[in-house]
Amino acid sequence: MASKEEVFLEKVSSKFEVEGKIQRERRIWLSTDKVNLIPLCTWLKGEGFIHLSALSVTDWLEEGKYEVTYHLWSYEDRILVTVKTKIDRENPVIDSVVSLWDANAQAHEREMHELFGIKFEGNPNLTPLFLENWEGPPPFRKDFNWREYVKEKYYHKDDDTERVYYD
Amino acid sequence: MPSEKAIKMNRIIKAIWVFNWFNSCGFTELIPVVGSRWDMERFGMIITPTPRHADVLFIAGYQTWKSLERAKRVYEQMAEPRVVLGLGACTMSGGMYWDSYNTVKRLSDYLPVTMYIPGCPPRPEAVFEACVKIFQHVKELK
Known part of the structure; x- marks a missing residue:
């Protein structure tokens, strides 16, 4: 019998162009392109991933890329899905997920904007959070x-x- | 034998009212001073919740750029004469945050610090010595 992780991965792979990997029990990594991000996230939220527990950024200097990472938790499936997207380092622009996760995403995006300079298009308030007069x-x-x-x-x-x- | 004036001053001198402005580990380092083991009140130090009543501003721990602006506002609200105490190594030199991009390295560049209390953390005895020095300072004022 397929585990719930395998079932979920099968389902998401049939709908979107993603590179999926079962990291371990209840942990799934999904890598996707920038264009697929918002449709994927919208679908995930509909599937019960209502909690954006963290949004982080990794700086891949040699590659010239930023990797934006979304950690999503589903209370029903009890799975933590990590969605990863690589964007250009010199011109870091990405669509905001504020419309999906609201205040949950707002503060995270604001912080990542000030620490990495990423522009989240659609986020209404990207004023500095910790760094004043920087x-x-x-x-x-x-x-x-x-x-x-x-x-x-x-x-x-x-x-x-x-x-x-x-x- | 102290002079008559000194005796008089001793009688009318009031307790020093302290306003605490703590960042980072600042307050945890001062808790022994406040607690029953050392008990700062018997030395004539009282914590006040408003800077407008305070004689002494206790600044403990490093200041970030953001908190420094607030510390300046607190300082501006205090009535003269006022004393600023910098507590711990962080206020003097940045301490272990000497190469942090966002913390103030030497507090006296930004606020008129009267006295630094060195240590990481300073012993309660060092805080009381500072307190005694403030009393001396008050007597010398008159």
Whole structure:
């Protein structure tokens, strides 16, 4: 007898172009393209995945891509589905899922916007969440050299006690 | 034998009212001072919920850019004469967050810090020594 994970994967593969993988019991990974994201998420929500437990971003520097990850939980099936989408790093634009998960997605997208500079199209409020008066680049980008930034912003080379940071 | 004036000052000096402004681990480090083991009230320190009644602003832990703006507003609401105490290594040099992009490294660059209490965390005795110094400071004012 097929497990509930296999049944679910079969169902989602027949409807969408996804690369699915059963990670382990109750954990499924789905990789998809940017264009399929919103239809897939809409369908998933209809299937009972009403809880967006986290939205995270991975910076693949060598590849030049951001990977946006949505963790979705279904209370009925008791499965955690992880939807992954890769987008261009230099021009990071992706459709917002606020229309689906509402306030649940709002804060996450706002945070990812400030930390990675990703533009979520359709999100009404992407003002900074933690960083006020921030002038540097998005700080969680891997090519952001924060040690250099800190030296420039906070320390003085002519101060005796702080010269150690420059040696 | 203390002078007559000093005795008089000792009699009329009031308790110092403290407003706590804590970030990160700040408050947990000061809990022993507040609790029954050391009991700050017997040394004449009282915690007040509003900065408008406070003589002393206790700043503990690192400040982020966001909290620093709020700390400045708290400071502005306090009546003169006012004292700012920076508690712990983080307020002095950034502590273990010396290379963090979003925390203030030296508090005295942004607020007029009267006294730093070093340590990570400072011992309660160090806090009381600061308290004694404030009393001395008040006496020297007159």
